[in-house]
Amino acid sequence: MFIRILGSAAGGGFPQWNCNCPMCTGVRTGSINARVRTQSSIAVSHDRCDWVLFNASPDILTQIQQCGVLQPARQLRDTGIQSIVLMDAQIDHTTGLLMLREHRQALSIWCTAAVREDLSEGNPLFRVLDHYSGIDWHELTTDGNVCQIPGAASVTFTALSLTSNAPPYSPHRDKPVDGDTIGMMMSDTVSGRSVFYAPGLGEMETHVWEAMQSADVVLIDGTMWTDDEMIQRGASNKTARSMGHLPQSGSGGMLEWLDKLPESTRKILIHINNTNPILDEDSEERSILDDHGVEVAHDGLELEI
Structure with a gap:
């Protein structure tokens, strides 16, 4: 199994277009050691020719251009993307579907019924796409x-229900239902190895923790370093947890959980917010991650599992 990190940032990317926080200013001016990142998305393949796209970010066209294997050029109109899995209905994970509207066949979309509802009613992307390529929907269940x-x-793919939060336009906002947000266990039947992927995780539940412990690679929510990061930066009055993201630091934070995994587990953070100091590769926070054996995903990183 091959996994290509197409985008490793949270919504807005890094730097965010309208943000002048120390991190965004630093990467623009070159005053910090950091990489530009597009919005969170990965692609999974067994042969590096055909791919399953996970989330279609607003940066999808740039990501396709930067990842040559997604365009195998076997005919006049072609793509390596055979299916698209949506982990939730958030804008930064779905807007890119509109950029794929020229597809010659209906887009093969795999998502839960809750996500389909949000993208048909609250933010009717699916209804818009019916005027173009159309949608071939396949239901993902969390049973x-x-x-x-x-x-x-x-x-093989197994979806797990996660406790996070639905988009602001969703009728489920602050009233979560099963399937608003999922994690995905991916197991390679040839290598026998597995990956647990969850770019949005707000609470460590028993079934999620069991999946993480059984995986060889954990590709997990790294949105914010502290729960009050956005408040301290003056960027928002919301905490990380209220937005459906477990912060890395502090009691019960992601780093505390990752420390409990087997030493053999490869631990990688993805979906990094533009305010998160771990984006600075010379920061104290990044040094802490290094000491704990935790990596930070970057655009273009490829894993062979």
């Missing part, structure tokens, strides 16, 4: 069902 998704023939 432990193992499925295969076209684009990664040797990989």
Whole structure:
């Protein structure tokens, strides 16, 4: 199984277009050691030819251009993207679907019924796409069902319900229902190895923790360093947890949980907010992650599992 990190930042990317926080200013001016990042998305394949796209960010066209294997050029109109999995209905994970409207067949979309509802009613992207390529919807359930998704023939996929938060336009906002946000266990039937992927995780539940412990690689929510990061930066009055993200530091934070995983587990943070000091590779916070054996995903990183 191959996993390509197309985008590693949270919504807005890094730097965020209208943000002048120390991190965004620093990467623009070159005064900090940091990489520019597009909004969170990955692609999964068994042969580096056909791919399953996870989330379609607003940066999808740039990401496709920067990842040559997504365009195999086998015919006049072609793409390596065979299926698209949506982990939630957030704008930064779905807006890119509009950029794929020229597809010659209906877009093969895999998501939960809750996400389909949000993208048909609250933010009717699916109804808009019906005027272009159309949607071929496949329901993902969180009942432990193992499925295969076209684009990664040797990989099995199991969706897990996560406690996070639905988008602001969703009728489920602050009233979560099953399927608003999912994690995904991906297992390679050839190598026998597995990955747990969850770019948005607000609470460590028993079934999630069990999945993380069984995975060889954990690709997990790294949105914010502290719970009050946005408040301290003056960027928002919301905490990380209220937005559905477990912060890395502090009691019960992501780093505390990652420390409990087996030493053999590869631990990688993704979906990094532009305010998060771990984006500065010379920061104290980044040094702490290094000491704990935790990596920070960057655009273009490829994993072979």
